[in-house]
Amino acid sequence: MARYILKRVVISVxxxxxVALVLFLLLNVVPGDPITIMMGEHIKPALVxxxxxxxxxxxxVLVRFVRYITGALRWDFGVSYKLEREVSDLIRESLPHTIKLTVCAALVSWLIGIPAGIVSAVRHNTLADRFFMGFSLLGISLPIFWAGLLMQYVFAFRLQWLPVTGYYSLRYYIMxxxxxxxxxxGAIARLTRSNLLETMKHDYIRTARAKGLKETAVVTAHALKNAMLPVVTVMAIQVAGLLGGAVMTESIFGIPxxxxxxxxxxADRDMPLLQGTILFTTGIVIAxxxxxxxxxxxxxxxxxxE
Amino acid sequence: MDTADNGTLSIKNLSTHFFTRRGIAAAVDDVTLFIPKKSVVGVVGESGCGKSVTALSVLRLVSRPGRIVSGSVSLGGEDLLAKSPAEMRQIRGSRISMIFQEPMTSLNPVYTAGRQVMEAMMIHGGTGKAEARDRTVEMFRAVGIPEPERRFRAFPHQLSGGLRQRVMIAMAMVCRPSLMIADEPTTALDVTIEAQILHLMKELQETFGTSIMMITHNMGVVAEICDYVYVMYAGKIVEQAGVFELFDDTRHPYTLGLLGSIPRHGSPKGRLLGIPGTVPSLLDLPKGCRFSPRCDRAERYCSEREPEMYEVAPGHKVRCFHCSGGSKGGSP
Incomplete structure (x- = not known):
């Protein structure tokens, strides 16, 4: 087991x-001089x-890349052109908001998605199944900005239960x-359902039933552990994606x-900042x-x- | 021998139908079967003849759209079809256990072999973990698993097919059931391993006094282990007899066909006898005798009326018009 983990970690490097190299090349080798972007076109050549x-x-380029990477390893991503502050500080300031949002969203997703998927699989082709699958299809299909605006209209503007935007307390994170x-x-529920249905067809499920296990034990102890493998992978990738920044949601609800x-x-063509945030996000997705x-x-x- | 009270299992007029979109399939049609105490009874037939569904009906594990529609199943005099689901769960795995054809897929890949065997004991015996563990290791030793302590912690993928089937047998025997149903337990195994497993089952059957319902399509397995045999064809029993009687005085043309399909050393000419045609679809059964379209002795009346079970000798019954009056046969 330890060897397996070590191998995976080594492969990630x-x-x-x-990714860092591709990113660096894309942002540095493409036409467009950062100095002109910073200062406009009509400046003295000597100043440039x-x-x-x-x-x-x-x-x-290679020297700059190595310098960049060694800097990144020391948590130094350079200085933002626009804000004239350390990129690492900007990431550090915005990260807590993103983490809070991620944790809340992941909790909602798992606490609804997994049980809905299980119920749909166990009672498949029933009313409950149809309801949960319709619910999850809506979740997947509705664009975030639309669902977000709709919720703001209903819960904040009409009912006035929740604040519209902001990040000052946990209440702001509910919507x-x-x-x-x-x-x-939605994605989790559908994946859980289809995997569980598939797993329930296996011979070892019949063995578990022939052993005299209760149906709940057959599902939770024998089927679910096998069915969850692909779901866990999706869950981890989703969390990583959320940590990378839920651009749309953060914009709609004013979370920095x-x-x-x-x-x-x-928007500002702030290359060091962009490079830093993308590299950081990449690291999280890989993790x-x-x-x-x-x-x-x-x-x-x-x-x-293996 | 059909006295229910001294037997392990008695199935009477059992019918299990599958209600499919294309019609009703009578997978088990009016089957009467008796398993005496401490005996090995074979249920033989081609795939799709209803032998596995009969077994699953006994455990009441037939899955939808299948359903037991009539008949009775009694275990030691208790009517299993009248039991509540909870009572039925108590019986599964403790008084009736089952082993399956595919040892490769019948064990859960994410749990150790030991845990899966222990589980059966812990839900039925109410034994503590330590005791269940000891008895599982003991059972592993009894079914001939080398290094039982190490194998207890092994995952199924780390075991060979033969060892996995031994684990399945250990799981089936650990609660000392009065009946073990074995559904083609050796079909997926090598011939040498098959002989070992059959030998082991016979040995356990003698040691623990468990009855075995042996489901197979292999007449060699029947000869090896069974005391009494039922031959099934398209959902019905077509012949039943003691194992020696069945081999020495075969009456039903279908049974003859099954026996003719075994390659035999020293038989005249190298050609294997098969049964022409295939098993009929349960949704579209031939009229009259179900075997008549494939039977070389079929007369016109065979496809008009269905034969009953005729007793041709004590304990030997045959569902065929031609066998009612002795091996030469005659008209009804």
């Missing part, structure tokens, strides 16, 4: 480096030169978490999370996949062997 030298922009959680819950920072960086692999190995002994 080149992936992260590869001095800036280029100060920012080491005349060094070969964004519901909107985000609903869409993830990572997604907002990245979107602003794009999420790693976590999924490890959890699956705990659930299924066959994966551990």
């Amino acid at each position: 080149p992936v992260l480096l590869g 030169e001095s800036f280029r030298a100060r920012m080491h922009l005349d060094d070969p 964004p978490a519901l909107v985000l959680g609903w869409s993830s819950a 999370g990572l997604g907002r920072v990245a979107v602003n960086a794009i 999420g996949n790693l976590a999924a692999d490890i959890i699956c190995a705990f659930l299924d002994p066959r994966i551990r062997v």
